[in-house]
Amino acid sequence: MTDLQNRMGDLLTSFFTDPFLAGPLAPAVVPVWVPPFDLEETQDAYLLEMDLPGVRPEDVNIELIGGDTLRITGKYTARERTGTMRRQERRGGAAARGGEGGREGAEFEYDVILPGEINADQIDATLEYGVLTIRAGKAQPQARRIQVKAGAEAGGTAGSQSRVSPGSASGPGAKR
Structure with a gap:
């Protein structure tokens, strides 16, 4: 292989890696499993459906952040495997880290920012x-009454010349 081919290979490798995680001081990278989900908006609610096969309800946490963001975190526990894996497509557990079977788990975390x-x-x-x-x-937007405050009584604001007190029969637009 020529020097040019080696440099091209390095260039392609660096292009497809995270620049913040490259180099000798890079932290140990532990992949995070991101489950697939659908988000649907109805007239009065947002409906989110997330695939979490093999996850127990007690292993899932949901938080509301800032009024429009749901943070969903939890842990997937891998099944105990005794045989040889011939195909591994399901993510999570030891499979997410490229390890062998066992009871290890993968954590998942996802912030879903809703449109409102x-x-x-x-x-x-x-x-x-x-x-x-x-x-x-x-x-739901709540109706709120806004109090209107009186301005300065004696010529302190612009346009005070055209003020008409309630019940007055004089001034612009008054009926006679």
Whole structure:
């Protein structure tokens, strides 16, 4: 192999790696499993469905951050395997780190930023048949009365010449 081919190979390798994790001082990289999910918006809520095969409800944590972000974290525990793996497509556990079978697990963490604010009191989550379903009710804009304060009484504001007190029959637009 020529020097040019070696440099091209190095260039391609560096292009497909994270520049912040390269070099001799790079931290040990532990892959994080990111489960696939769907996000649907309805009239009154956001519905999120995330595939979490083999994950128990007690191993999942959900937090509301900042009014519009759900942080979903947890742990996937790999199945005990006694045979030789001939094909490994499912992610998580020892498979995510390229290890052998065993009871090791992979952690997952995902922040889902929703298109709008959600009501913290209207968030429900269920985990059934390997699918985590979260229903987050949308925050409803609340009507609020804005108090109108009186301006300065004696010529302190612009346009005070055209003020008409309630019930007055004079001034611009008054009916006679």
